[in-house]
Amino acid sequence: MGKQIFLLVSLVFILITIYMIFMWVPTELNLGISQRIFYYHVPLAWVGMISIFVVGLSSVVHLLTKNNKWDAIAYSAAEIGVIFATLILVTGALWAKPAWGVWWSWDPKLTTTLILWFIYVAYLMVRSYSTDRIAAKKYASVVAVIGAIDAPLIYLASVWWRNLHPRLNIGPLSDSDSSLDSKMLLTLLISTIAFTIFYIYLLSERIKMRKIENDLDEVHRYASNEI
Amino acid sequence: MHLMKFKFLIVTVLLGVLSVVVFPAYVVGIPYSETHFAAPTNQNSSPDANLDYLFAVFFLTWLAFFGYIFFLSRKLKSMEKEVVLLKNFIKNNESSKHLDV
Numbered sequence: 541m542g543k544q545i546f547l548l549v550s551l552v553f554i555l556i557t558i559y560m561i562f563m564w565v566p567t568e569l570n571l572g573i574s575q576r577i578f579y580y581h582v583p584l585a586w587v588g589m590i591s592i593f594v595v596g597l598s599s600v601v602h603l604l605t606k607n608n609k610w611d612a613i614a615y616s617a618a619e620i621g622v623i624f625a626t627l628i629l630v631t632g633a634l635w636a637k638p639a640w641g642v643w644w645s646w647d648p649k650l651t652t653t654l655i656l657w658f659i660y661v662a663y664l665m666v667r668s669y670s671t672d673r674i675a676a677k678k679y680a681s682v683v684a685v686i687g688a689i690d691a692p693l694i695y696l697a698s699v700w701w702r703n704l705h706p707r708l709n710i711g712p713l714s715d716s717d718s719s720l721d722s723k724m725l726l727t728l729l730i731s732t733i734a735f736t737i738f739y740i741y742l743l744s745e746r747i748k749m750r751k752i753e754n755d756l757d758e759v760h761r762y763a764s765n766e767i
Numbered sequence: 768m769h770l771m772k773f774k775f776l777i778v779t780v781l782l783g784v785l786s787v788v789v790f791p792a793y794v795v796g797i798p799y800s801e802t803h804f805a806a807p808t809n810q811n812s813s814p815d816a817n818l819d820y821l822f823a824v825f826f827l828t829w830l831a832f833f834g835y836i837f838f839l840s841r842k843l844k845s846m847e848k849e850v851v852l853l854k855n856f857i858k859n860n861e862s863s864k865h866l867d868v
Contacts, residue, residue, distance in 0.1 A: 574817035577824045584828070623835050630831075631824045638817040742835075749843065756849055763856060 546741040553734035560727040568724075577635040579727050583735040585628045585653070589691040591621030591739070592656060595663065596688030599681035608754060611677060614684065615667060616746035620739065622660040628653055649697040652690060659687035 561579045568575035594617040602610035632650065633643045644650065663683045670676030720728070 572817060574820050576821055580824055580828055620835075623831055627828055627831055630827055634820050634824050634827075638820050746839070749839065749846075752846055756846060756853070759853055763853065 543741060543744050546737055546744065550734060550737040550741050553730060553737060557727070557731040557734045560730060565723050565727045566721060571639055574635060574638040577631055579731045581628065581631040581635060582728060583732040584624050584631060585694075586732055587735050587739045588621060588624035588628050588653075588656065589694060590736070591617050591624060592659065592684070592687040592691050594743075595621060595660075596681075596684040599677075599684040603678065603681050609751075612747050612750040612754065613743075614681075616743055616750050618660055618663045618667075618680075618684070620742050620746060622657070622664060624739070625653070625657040625660050629657060645703075647697075647703040648701040649694060649703070652694045652697050656687060656690050656694060659683060659690060663687070 557579065561576050565576070565579070567573060595614050598610045598614035598617065602608070602614060629650075632653070636645065637643050663680050666680040666683060667676050670679070
C-alpha cells in the first residue's frame, strides 16, 4: 500500500509539472521555448546523480555487512540510474542544438556526465558478464564508488571551469547574475520533487523484483544440486 | 506487482500523450519572462521556433520510462513462468519420492 501511495503522489506531481511547464511558467527571454527543456533536464540530472550515490553507498554497506538486501538496492539503483543518465545526455543534446548550435561539446560538465553514464554501464556489465558472482559484486562496488566521486565533479564543473554550459542558477554556489524568476523556480522545484518520488517508486518496485530474482537463482542452484 | 504491470503501463502512456501531444499546443501563446539564462549563440526569434526540440525531449523521456516499465513487466512474466516450472518440478520430485517409498 505504501508503494502505491508513492505512485499516486508522483503521478499527481507529474501532472502538475506538465501543467506548469506548458501552461503556467513564462517563456525565457533569450532561449525561448527551448528553455522549457530545463524543467525536465535538471530534475533528471538530479536523480541521475542521487542514484549513483545510492549505488555507491549500498555497495559499500553490502561489502561490510554481506547482507544481500543492500546488493539488491545497489543493483536496482544502477539499472534505473543508467536510464536517467541516458536521459540527461539525450535531453542535454536536444537543448544544446537550439541554444549553442551543436549537439555535443566536450565541455567539462558534459564530459563528466558522459563519464557517469559509462560508470553506470560498467557497473551493470561487470555484474552481468562475470562468472564469479562474489568477485563481480566487489569489482562493481569499486566502480560504483568511483561513480559517487564523479557526481560532485559534475555539479561543480560549471563553477570550476567556465565553458558553454551555463553556471548554476540555484543553490549556494549559484551565480548571482542569473537568478531564476519565482515561477521558473517553483516549476523546477515541483518537477524535481515529482521525478524524485517517481524514482523512489521505481526503485522500490525494482528492489522487490530483484529480491525475487535472487530467490529464484537460489532455488535453481538448489534444484540443480538435487539432480 | 500486477498493479504495476497493468495500471502503471497505461498511466505512463497517458502521461506521455498529455505531455507530448496535448499540452505543447498551448505553449506558444505564453508571455515572455524578464529573466534570462546565458546568451544564446543560435537562437531563432520566432515564438514557436524550437518547439520540435521540446517535443522530442518529452517524447523521448516518456518513451524511455515506458520502455523500462515494459522491460520490467516482461521480466515479471518470465519469473512467474519460472515459479510455475519450479512448482511442477518440486511436485514431480515429491511424488516420485513417495513412489520409491
